Amino acid sequence: MSSSPSPAVRGSRLALLVVGLCWLAVLFDGLDMFIYGSVLPHLLETRTFGLTPDQAGDLGSYATFGMLVGALVAGTIADRVGRKKLMVACVTLFSLASGLCAISESVAVFGLGRTLAGVGLGGLLPTAISMVSDYAPRGRGAIVIGLLMTAHHAGGILSAYVAKWLIDPVGWRAAFWVCVLPLLFAPVLAKFLPESLSFLVAKGRTEEARALA
Known part of the structure; x- marks a missing residue:
C-alpha cells in the first residue's frame, strides 16, 4: 500500500512550486524591463518616430517612474486583494503595455506603454520577494531571495538575445511582441500559485494558512 508524502515533503514541493513560478514571473519582469535598452540603438539608428537622443533618454525614464509608482502602491494593494492576485495583475499589465508599445505609431503612445509597463514591473518584484519569503524553508530566506533575483538579470540577458x-x-x-507572451503565463500563476501565508493570516483565514504551512 502506497503512503502519502510526509508534511515535510509536501512543504518542500510547495516551496519549490512557489519559487519556480515566482522565478519565471521575475524573468519576464527583467525581459520587459531591459528590452527597451536592447532595441534603443536600432530605434536611434533608424530615427523611429523621429526619435532624438534626448527623447530616448526621456522614454527610458518613463518605465523607471512607473516602477516607482508600482513599488509604492504594491504593498497597499497586496494587503487588500492578496499577493497572488497582484502578481497576476502585474504580469498582465506589463504584457499588455508591451503590446501597446509594439503597435505604437508615436513617441507619446510608446511612452505611455513604457510607463504602464513600469507600474506592473515595479509592483511585481517586491510582491514576488514577499511570496518566496513566506514559503522559503526556515533559515533559507536570504538564499531563496538571492536565487529569485537571478531571474531579473537572466531576463536582461534574454532581452539582448531577443533583440x-x-x-x-x-x-x-517583434521584440515587444515577445514581451506580450508572458500574458499566457498569467493563467498559470492564477491556477497554481498559492496565496501568501502572511496575507491569509492577516485576513483571518488561519485554517487555510495552516494547511499550506
Missing part, C-alpha cells in the same frame, strides 16, 4: 535574433529579420516591434 539580436529579431530586429534585423523582423523589426523592433
